[in-house]
Amino acid sequence: MNMQRWFALIVLGGLALGQPLQVAATTTVIADLVREVGGPRVRVVTVVPMGADPHSFEPRPSTVQALAQARALFANGMNLEVFLDRIAAQLPRNAPLVRLAEGLPNPICYTQADRQAPGAHLHGPCDPHLWLDPTYGLAYAERIRDALARLDPAGRGLYETRLAEFRAKLNAADTAVKACIARTPAANRKAVVQHDAYRYAGRYYGVEFVGSIANFSGQQQGARAFANLAIAMRERGVRVIFTEPQFAQAEARALAEATGARVFTLYSDALTPQVASYLALIQHNGQTMCEAFR
Numbered sequence: 001m002n003m004q005r006w007f008a009l010i011v012l013g014g015l016a017l018g019q020p021l022q023v024a025a026t027t028t029v030i031a032d033l034v035r036e037v038g039g040p041r042v043r044v045v046t047v048v049p050m051g052a053d054p055h056s057f058e059p060r061p062s063t064v065q066a067l068a069q070a071r072a073l074f075a076n077g078m079n080l081e082v083f084l085d086r087i088a089a090q091l092p093r094n095a096p097l098v099r100l101a102e103g104l105p106n107p108i109c110y111t112q113a114d115r116q117a118p119g120a121h122l123h124g125p126c127d128p129h130l131w132l133d134p135t136y137g138l139a140y141a142e143r144i145r146d147a148l149a150r151l152d153p154a155g156r157g158l159y160e161t162r163l164a165e166f167r168a169k170l171n172a173a174d175t176a177v178k179a180c181i182a183r184t185p186a187a188n189r190k191a192v193v194q195h196d197a198y199r200y201a202g203r204y205y206g207v208e209f210v211g212s213i214a215n216f217s218g219q220q221q222g223a224r225a226f227a228n229l230a231i232a233m234r235e236r237g238v239r240v241i242f243t244e245p246q247f248a249q250a251e252a253r254a255l256a257e258a259t260g261a262r263v264f265t266l267y268s269d270a271l272t273p274q275v276a277s278y279l280a281l282i283q284h285n286g287q288t289m290c291e292a293f294r
């Protein structure tokens with residue numbers, strides 16, 4: 001019996017005995033989606049811990065070691081995780097790397113103006129933050145269902161059921177968010193963000209994000225960019241700044257003082273104990289935008 005066949009029999013035997021399928025996920029958002037679909041049949045190791053920024057995170061040795069036992073690694077892809085190729089090399093030989101964002105329709109790709117903007121430090125050809133549009137979040141969950149069912153065919157029924165439950169919960173949350181935002185004045189639906197992650201959310205909800213305080217890794221862009229952003233906010237009547245909990249807040253507070261804008265918190269890449277699931281993220285972001293644009 002060759003090694004590949006022996007490993008497969010051990011894995012299938014473990015699942016038959018009720019041991020969960022061990023997989024890994026790069027971020028807390030993706031890990032939560034895997035848990036939503038996988039339920040008790042899946043155990044998820046998360047590479048980037050809660051509250052940490054995946055753009056600049058360096059995986060811990062213990063996490064890298066855990067990848068050697070993972071049957072699959074779920075990632076966003078599209079250059080979101082700068083460490084992805086390095087950690088994927090630690091996976092068992094036949095464990096798939098599932099890039100959930102890649103190949104989905106209608107990506108938002110960067111323009112030449114985006115690349116020439118002060119402080120620009122973009123991920124690659126296109127914005128990778130698709131999950132902030134809930135229709136893409138559902139597409140991620142569907143891809144997770146397919147990948148788990150390939151690894152664990154006996155669990156397909158459970159994965160289908162849990163996906164249907166997740167779809168219903170997400171649709172309900174999304175309907176409430178869209179209805180709330182639709183009641184705000186259209187002229188108010190514009191803001192500055194702390195980091196450039198909200199293009200898909202903006203397209204989906206009809207919100208204009210005028211600029212960002214920091215580049216994609218959270219590094220501040222400098223005094224000239226700060227001054228230009230303040231001027232743009234005044235000229236365009238932007239009265240809202242959205243920050244994120246994993247980044248320093250001093251620049252956002254200074255910009256608010258300079259422009260009279262109000263500051264609110266959104267979530268993009270990282271969950272926290274206060275907003276601890278993808279569904280909570282969608283609800284929190286929607287409710288926050290609704291309040292900010294009234």
